[in-house]
Amino acid sequence: MIRTYALKGEIARNGVSQKRVAEMIGITPKTFYVKMKNGVFGSDEIQIMIDNLHIKDPMSIFFAKE
16 A cells, blocks of 8 residues: 555655656546555556655555555
């Protein structure tokens, strides 16, 4: 399960919008919001976010055991 609050923090730290992140990973903003709500992203999408948002500890965000 993805810690969406932590991902939102990384997005804000980078000064980009969720709409821009959706564009980065090649999906519509609506699909991004649904994925955030459900806490589920594909591995390719996760890797793009890690790279583009310079996430230093991706395990704590994308592979949380909650």
